[in-house]
Amino acid sequence: MDADGGEGLPARCGLCGVLMPGESVPSAVVRDSSAIHPHDPWQDGKRTVVACSPEHLEELVERYGYRPFEEAELWAGKIARVAAMHSTGLSPEALAYETGLTVSQLELGVLWQNEHAQRRHPQPGEPHTGPTGPDAAE
Numbered sequence: 001m002d003a004d005g006g007e008g009l010p011a012r013c014g015l016c017g018v019l020m021p022g023e024s025v026p027s028a029v030v031r032d033s034s035a036i037h038p039h040d041p042w043q044d045g046k047r048t049v050v051a052c053s054p055e056h057l058e059e060l061v062e063r064y065g066y067r068p069f070e071e072a073e074l075w076a077g078k079i080a081r082v083a084a085m086h087s088t089g090l091s092p093e094a095l096a097y098e099t100g101l102t103v104s105q106l107e108l109g110v111l112w113q114n115e116h117a118q119r120r121h122p123q124p125g126e127p128h129t130g131p132t133g134p135d136a137a138e
């Protein structure tokens with residue numbers, strides 16, 4: 001039921017994926033504009049990475065360093081989190097209040113979201129063929 005937030009699970013090295021037994025593993029906090037905390041806005045944009053060794057941690061941090069930190073991506077994530085809690089939709093003012101963003105930040109976040117949605121689904125208007133499967137027809 002609850003989203004798996006990864007809490008309580010054994011940690012895996014973010015680089016090589018090896019399962020790490022202990023709790024005292026090397027970790028670092030990196031800036032990542034795609035990191036949206038499930039409920040704590042203050043932790044948005046920060047991702048805790050863990051690694052099996054200081055060498056792997058170093059490489060992991062370096063990789064995140066190459067990734068551009070796009071504020072619009074962060075805003076889009078904040079909007080999506082708030083929108084998920086309000087299925088009926090929100091006025092721009094309420095959305096701004098709940099996300100803590102300005103209206104222009106909201107616009108940029110939505111723009112970012114649209115751009116990336118289009119990249120994933122280049123043809124959103126594909127014909128609807130109706131239900132499929134042998135039992136679908138009445």
Ligand SMILES: [Zn+2]
Nearest residue numbers: 013016052056
């Ligand atoms: Zn590793």
